[in-house]
Amino acid sequence: MSSTNSTVSCNGNSNSNVDIQTMDLGFNHLDLDRFVDVGNKLADAAGEVIRKYFRKSFDILDKEDLSPVTIADQAAEESMVKILEENFPSHAIFGEESGWRCKENFTDYVWVLDPIDGTKSFITGKPLFGTLIALLHKGRPILGIIDQPVLRERWIGISGRRTTLNGQEISTRSCPQLSKAYLYTTSPHLFSGDAEVAFARVRNKVKVPLYGCDCYAYALLASGYVDLVIESGLKPYDFLSLIPVIEGSGGVITDWRGHQLHWEASSNSDVASFNVVAAGDKRVYQDALDNLQWY
């Protein structure tokens, strides 16, 4: 199997309205529109599968790390892989379920897919999980989709463009400091050791700490209803799609040291875990970093 070593370098410049330098980046707006178009088809296809299985009884296969995997998860990923193989046979794919696939020796493009982020919400009939789709170009996410197929809500973030929710442009909201912030995280149990202590420093200072949203919390942040999302142990397929969505709505998303989130996608990538902080306003972001004290 061929491999490509592409460094994911994420666009730290949250001036999402700067036009892409097409010569520098090797693709143009027409290419990007085509990628967005196929991205929508992926989300449509995954959504069809997911709606068929949501709140129906089905087999649950326990994966080694004790996360339930459902037939819906696997079927939704297959439906997306099939569309990509038809439309972009030279692109690589990294799926949460099926790992790395690549036909070519070299490829600048990698699609990173998580068909159901928030499998436990899905399994308990709670309609706040998401299908996550990212397209990396030379390691940098240029397209990110968060899709909630039951509520029919789709956030699309595109390099150089304003993020939209169901076609409407959205924006994060202002928030000067932690004491004014509404914070989301999925669960208190996803922080261990030092991460738990660091998180608690921030959580104790925010206006309201809330739980239980998975990727949907980041979508709410991009839409301007939430100020801060802090999580630990996220896999690349769970944050890469968030980057264009959040940056394109005026927000910021990095690791806990304030560094760009960076993952090399290849046939022999370890799927490392990352600590992620996202904010709608640079001031509350800085306040969060100052309190995380993650050096």
Add this chain to the structure above:
Amino acid sequence: MSSTNSTVSCNGNSNVDIQTMDLGFDHLDLDRYVDVGNKLADAAGEVIRKYFRKSFDILDKEDLSPVTIADQAAEESMVKILEENFPSHAIFGEESGWRCKENFADYVWVLDPIDGTKSFITGKPLFGTLIALLHKGRPILGIIDQPVLRERWIGISGRRTTLNGQEISTRSCPQLSKAYLYTTSPHLFSGDAEVAFARVRNKVKVPLYGCDCYAYALLASGYVDLVIESGLKPYDFLSLIPVIEGSGGVITDWRGHQLHWEASSNSDVASFNVVAAGDKRVYQDALDNLQWY
């Protein structure tokens, strides 16, 4: 202001037909209450959808819970309908407290227009409108309504619970190690309650967070096995009782006693520890581990 001292005693037998002579109302009355209950939920839902994800003023209540204009407007819309349809009934609203025209009222409507205000405020569509009708202190009608998703759970004494008109049922679950547990937040347990909750949480298959009343609705529908919470107010659990019992589940306090609140003009709004389960076996396992004596 008149008061009525009615003891809330909850019906543990959800499939037993109402003894109409004993209870002082019949099925026609009950159908009418359900009909008006639906109108209440429709009205509150209209208001709520207007305000969801719009910017609006947030007034901080003394206990630091954000109150929204939507909350107050939705409650007013329900009170108005009740005053038109059942002027002799009493009302206890989360926002506006006790209202009663008569000296005595066998019937008390208990309303929480938005349970899960923090979810509402952050644009998360999993809050609920809660509506309960008490007859001589016993909840005979309970509604959980999610107006954005357009999902309505209706529990009626002596009848099977429905979700959007379809009958639903809890699912089987033999013990904690197989159970999916929900609670709203780890921060809502203090002192001994936190310790007791942790005993159960450490044994369940998966502990999950963040659902408010929606978790109880999911339990009634058979997708969740256990919901355990501390510090719930009566307007936040009374409506859940007919919904859960009517789907085959059980809901009590942490000692296994029936949830019991006297609604009157001078009721303290006490807080309760609540456990709900879809299966009596996992319920018993939870009680055994809560060890709340």
